[in-house]
Amino acid sequence: MFPIRHVRPAVLGLACALLAACHGGKAVRESPAPVADSAPAVSQPAPDDTFNAVAWMQTSAEYAALTTQVYRNVCEALPAAVADPSQSALIGGEQGGGFESLPPAVIADIDETLLDNSAYAARRIASGGPFDPVAWKVWIDEAAARPMPGVQILLDCLAEQGVTLAYISNRNHEGERAATVKNLRQEGFPLPPDNDDLVLLRGDPRGVDADWSEKGARRRWVADRYRVVALLGDNIGDFMNGIATSIEQRDAMVRDHADNWGTRWFVFPNPSYGSWEKALLYGCDTAKTAPGRCRHQHLRAD
DSSP states (O other): OOOOOOOOHHHHHHHHHHHHHHTTTOOOOOOOOOOOOSSOOOSSOOOOOOHHHHHHHHHOHHHHHHHHHHHHHHHHHHHHHHHOTTOOSOOTTSSOSSOTTSOEEEEEOSBTTTEEOHHHHHHHHHHTOOOOHHHHHHHHHHTOOEEOTTHHHHHHHHHHHTOEEEEEEEEEHHHHHHHHHHHHHHTTOOOOTTOOTTEEEETOTTSOOSSTTOOHHHHHHHHTTSEEEEEEESSGGGTOSOOSSOHHHHHHHHHHTTTTBTTTEEEOOOOSSSHHHHHHTTTOOTTTSOHHHHHHTTOOOO
16 A cells, blocks of 8 residues: 555545445444354354365475375285295185295285376366266276375385285276276386286176175185285275274274285375265265264364
8 A cells, every 4th residue: 555645635535525425424433343142153164175285286395295104014014924834815715725935926905095186176166066987988098197195115026026016906907997997007107018807897707795885705706816914005994894883893903904015015194085084974864964064073172
């Protein structure tokens, strides 16, 4: 604002007259500043938004450091796991008996474990829409997902240790498999040009659970052929079945297998999506309560 140095009386008088006329000749009083309500708003929660999650995954040095750290931790654990034929990373009878003589393998999820799909998420943010299976299929068909930061560390040590990499993903077997295999191969992931048997997607007839999203049957298919020495994923369903339950039950599942995390099981950070989202709505009567309110009620303020 520029300072007012000189105002002629005639001009000042005219301004006052005009201002009074606009208010019917009444004196103009400055309205008091609104007093901020000390109580939090209790109306509808703010709309959910994945911008921060996706921006963090794409731009933060910390995300790249974390994924690199996980791959390095896998490689540090591999020599002992490969050397001990009695060791398996599978639970619940998924490995089966007589596995000691089988060659070693690592089972990894694909999305946000080996391949980075944050570009698809960025497109959804730009379009203002939620997850869209049609747009997701378009993205998969592009075969344009990039390798996760630091993944070459994993690929190098698997080759050095003579460990096979098996891929178990909840991309769809029907209609998405060919593009997925293409994406993996063109980014240098180990898949023989004449054999893609170790890519097992949701609905693969070689291993189907009652809930097609669960991976136990596909892990068993791999375990019939390999001794599984490590599991990698961004979702606890990449390690065990029965995850479609409450937050409390999922926490208990993590605690019950505490010895496996960082030794046989290696988890990647994914704040953008996952089964944790459905857990926020577990037991929520969405016919009576808005889903957004059900999600927000799980936040702690203490």
